[in-house]
Amino acid sequence: MATILIVEDEIPINELIKRNLQSVGHRCISAFDGMEAMDEFAQQEIDLVLLDIMLPEIDGFEVFQQIQGTPTIFLTARSSLSDKVKGLTLGADDYLVKPFEMLELLARVEALLRRTNKEKRNFELDGVEIDFKSRQVFLHKNLVECTPREFDLLEVLVNNRNIALSRDKLLELAWGYDYMGDTRTVDVHIQKLRKKLKLESRIKTVYKMGYRLEV
Structure with a gap:
């Protein structure tokens, strides 16, 4: 903060x-x-x-x-x-x-x-700890293997927590402006993050729009 x-x-x-x-x-x-x-x-x-x-x-x-x-x-x-x-x-x-x-x-x-090193580079929520500097994720102190894209998506959700993000915006922020795939890949990666990190109750689906990390 x-x-x-x-x-x-x-x-x-x-x-x-x-x-x-x-x-x-x-x-x-x-x-x-x-x-x-x-x-x-x-x-x-x-x-x-x-x-x-x-x-x-x-x-x-x-x-x-x-x-x-x-x-x-x-x-x-x-x-x-x-x-x-x-x-x-x-x-x-x-x-x-x-x-x-x-x-x-x-x-x-x-x-x-x-x-400027003014921001804490760790984030904790419901037993999940994210070290942004090392790009490592832990669940109850146990290392969770995340792909580079899963980590990028998780970082976007954390940096914009409590804000509803459309699938297109998540693609833009996590995949990049020139990504040519469709928005279904966002759904697949969200489901993987929910399952791996036990964040089903935190990563909310925003009807007809996208997702929000609720903190």
Whole structure:
């Protein structure tokens, strides 16, 4: 679990981001202008900042210059190349243009937390322990042999826990954009994971859509 500061002045967007990040286990703090962001940053340890550029009081670029050293993703409607270059040249870790898919944001957050060693690389649930660094899975301390694709699918489910994922999205995230097979292969791999890891009650089928790891 990471502590993430969300600096976004549009309340519905701020709340949507917060709910999704909390659903996968992160602790979130909301700020709605640059000055409030600076106050929150001064009061507690922050692992990652999601930072809009066009903010009241102090803009995102100025806020970032005050908090450099903290992993930061700019989230902004400013899509020009000059803005992207400025944000990345200042030292931001990533730059995501609105509107964006929430799953893409979650993936970028997890990737950045991994790169900066801010995210715990183990996950435990109902006797299942996953070591993401070694790509090993244990059930009640006993090693469970998983194929590389089964592990990839399991990692996607864990990183997006409590979120319903369509079969097409699971194919995209676990198999890759260029995979040419059909969605039935997802069903086969899900059944294998459920059986191997005794997660029948946790990996839920979402009617006419796909699956969700319920935590």
